[in-house]
Amino acid sequence: MKEETVIKVEGLTKVFGDFTAVNKISFHVRKGEIFGFLGANGAGKTTAMKMLIGISSPSSGSANVAGFDVYTQTEDIKKSIGYMSQKFALYDDLTVKENIRFFGGIYGLSKNRISQKSNLLIEELGLEKVAHSLVGSLPLGWKQKIAFSVSLLHDPKIVFLDEPTGGVDPITRRQFWEMIYKAANNGTTIFVTTHYMDEAEYCDRVSIMVDGNIEALDTPKNLKTHFGSDSMNDVFLKLARS
Amino acid sequence: MSIRIDHISKSYGKVNALDDISIQVDPGELFGLIGPDGAGKTTLFRILTTLLLPDHGSASVAGYDIIADFKAIRKQVGYMPGRFSLYQDLTVEENLRFFATIFGTTIAENYDLIRDIYVQIEPFKNRRAGKLSGGMKQKLALSCALIHKPKVLFLDEPTTGVDPVSRKEFWEMLKRLQAKGITILVSTPYMDEAALCDRIALIQDGRILEIDTPKAIVEHYPKPIFDVGAHNTYLLIEKLNAYVHKHSVFPFGEYIHYTDQRDGFDPLELRAYLKNEGLQNIHIERTKATIEDTFMELAKQ
Numbered sequence: 001m002k003e004e005t006v007i008k009v010e011g012l013t014k015v016f017g018d019f020t021a022v023n024k025i026s027f028h029v030r031k032g033e034i035f036g037f038l039g040a041n042g043a044g045k046t047t048a049m050k051m052l053i054g055i056s057s058p059s060s061g062s063a064n065v066a067g068f069d070v071y072t073q074t075e076d077i078k079k080s081i082g083y084m085s086q087k088f089a090l091y092d093d094l095t096v097k098e099n100i101r102f103f104g105g106i107y108g109l110s111k112n113r114i115s116q117k118s119n120l121l122i123e124e125l126g127l128e129k130v131a132h133s134l135v136g137s138l139p140l141g142w143k144q145k146i147a148f149s150v151s152l153l154h155d156p157k158i159v160f161l162d163e164p165t166g167g168v169d170p171i172t173r174r175q176f177w178e179m180i181y182k183a184a185n186n187g188t189t190i191f192v193t194t195h196y197m198d199e200a201e202y203c204d205r206v207s208i209m210v211d212g213n214i215e216a217l218d219t220p221k222n223l224k225t226h227f228g229s230d231s232m233n234d235v236f237l238k239l240a241r242s
Numbered sequence: 243m244s245i246r247i248d249h250i251s252k253s254y255g256k257v258n259a260l261d262d263i264s265i266q267v268d269p270g271e272l273f274g275l276i277g278p279d280g281a282g283k284t285t286l287f288r289i290l291t292t293l294l295l296p297d298h299g300s301a302s303v304a305g306y307d308i309i310a311d312f313k314a315i316r317k318q319v320g321y322m323p324g325r326f327s328l329y330q331d332l333t334v335e336e337n338l339r340f341f342a343t344i345f346g347t348t349i350a351e352n353y354d355l356i357r358d359i360y361v362q363i364e365p366f367k368n369r370r371a372g373k374l375s376g377g378m379k380q381k382l383a384l385s386c387a388l389i390h391k392p393k394v395l396f397l398d399e400p401t402t403g404v405d406p407v408s409r410k411e412f413w414e415m416l417k418r419l420q421a422k423g424i425t426i427l428v429s430t431p432y433m434d435e436a437a438l439c440d441r442i443a444l445i446q447d448g449r450i451l452e453i454d455t456p457k458a459i460v461e462h463y464p465k466p467i468f469d470v471g472a473h474n475t476y477l478l479i480e481k482l483n484a485y486v487h488k489h490s491v492f493p494f495g496e497y498i499h500y501t502d503q504r505d506g507f508d509p510l511e512l513r514a515y516l517k518n519e520g521l522q523n524i525h526i527e528r529t530k531a532t533i534e535d536t537f538m539e540l541a542k543q
Contacts, residue, residue, distance in 0.1 A: 039405070040405040040406075040407050040408065041375060041376045041377055041403075041404060041405045041408060042375045042376070042377070043405075086403075139279075139280050140278075140279040140280060141278070141279075163403070166402065166403055166431075167278060167279035167399075167402060167431045168278060168279065168431075169277075169278030169279070169280075169281075169431075169446065169541070170278070170433060170492075170534050170537055170538050170541075171492075171538050171541060171542070172278075174492050174493050177493055178479060178493070181475060181476035181479065182476065184476070185476045195403065195404070195405055195406065195409075196432075197406055197495075198494060198495040201495035201496045202475070202493060202495075220496065221496070231495065232495070233406055233434070236406050236407070237406060237407060237410065240405070240406070240407045241407055
């Protein structure tokens with residue numbers, strides 16, 4: 001079986017003045033893979049992610065996301081991906097339904113499709129009682145689960161998740177990951193950053209960035225074997241502290 | 243007693259932010275409030291630092307009552323709020339000098355206490371606070387909270403959103419401060435940090451689930467717990483959740499943590515079931531409960 005590659009990055013670089021934030025990184029991500037993108041604060045993760053989602057132009061190198069070029073086809077990239085982060089997910093002063101309608105509209109879904117998707121999403125997450133409540137009044141964990149579902153509304157090929165579970169309670173955090181597994185199982189590629197090292201273990205493969213470079217990239221199991229560690233936390237500390 | 247919290251309740255409209263909370267923290271203790279977003283941790287910090295009045299109950303800090311002696315408390319405590327609290331357009335040094343002056347002291351007078359932390363950001367002392375990286379902001383905020391040599395230090399989620407390396411360094415700093423006799427009340431949503439505290443309170447939805455040492459809390463876990471792995475994690479979770487005898491199924495790093503409803507659970511039976519459901523490379527092994535297992539078990543009830 002030929003495996004389809006949905007993200008191809010070769011020598012991708014971003015320079016700000018005399019500071020190299022991202023230094024010639026290269027990697028491929030397969031369709032349906034859960035790819036963990038780890039690194040310390042300031043290692044260059046956010047800068048790299050911004051280039052991949054088409055909102056920041058690289059200084060050099062190449063990258064192809066969902067079949068589109070990050071220099072010339074950024075609008076096509078934006079249509080083919082979903083995005084959510086801890087900081088930006090949903091509008092607090094719109095209701096759950098209004099948020100779904102808004103994002104559905106942004107992604108160009110038809111009215112019928114939006115209403116169909118909206119009902120499905122509300123049923124799957126058991127949100128019947130809060131469908132007309134303001135998102136701002138809901139617990140953080142619920143918001144993040146809704147935001148993830150909303151990022152999948154337009155059936156994107158890839159979803160970028162930037163620290164999606166920060167501060168979320170442990171049970172909801174796991175329910176969130178079950179949703180991620182389900183999406184990946186349906187063929188959606190997941191590109192995720194996290195500071196929870198147990199979540200790094202849930203990924204198919206993990207890359208670890210240190211000072212703009214990708215210092216390690218493999219399955220969690222191989223990384224642990226390679227570094228003689230019993231946890232991803234230990235692998236991370238060994239790499240980022242050296 | 244360094245901090246005494248006696249049946250404190252606080253609600254905002256219909257929401258019970260804190261529901262009859264009682265905690266006692268010994269002098270020199272490193273005490274952790276462990277709970278997710280919305281548990282009520284920040285409300286409790288604001289009450290103890292005299293910034294918010296409780297609806298019911300009483301509390302004292304360093305021997306002073308939070309209502310009658312609120313001015314005395316403010317001189318005795320250091321508080322690092324969860325959101326970055328410094329002046330973005332003052333430099334690193336100006337921020338520190340500002341906090342020292344407010345408390346009627348100087349940087350030089352208490353430099354000993356902050357030296358370990360401050361030396362790491364001193365090279366950037368002329369940089370505006372707003373231009374610092376997350377880890378550096380955190381170190382400056384801690385220096386500012388310490389500059390008047392407080393007896394009790396309140397740290398509200400100092401490590402949220404911080405990478406594992408900086409988090410580890412931060413906890414090493416806290417241990418050194420504790421060795422200097424400062425009582426520390428710290429909150430965190432990271433369960434792995436709980437193990438670094440002398441005692442912890444697990445807190446959710448304004449209620450305390452349990453208070454004890456991290457070791458005792460883990461030992462109280464009521465059931466044998468098993469690591470389960472297989473070739474396809476998604477399918478494994480689905481099949482474990484569908485198993486009639488399951489008590490709990492939670493992903494935990496490389497494996498799924500599984501507990502069974504029955505007392506005389508036989509792992510071979512589970513293995514046979516999973517095999518029958520089409521799973522391969524099945525791994526089942528007894529493991530130890532963690533703080534997070536305990537938290538989830540208590541939160542479920």
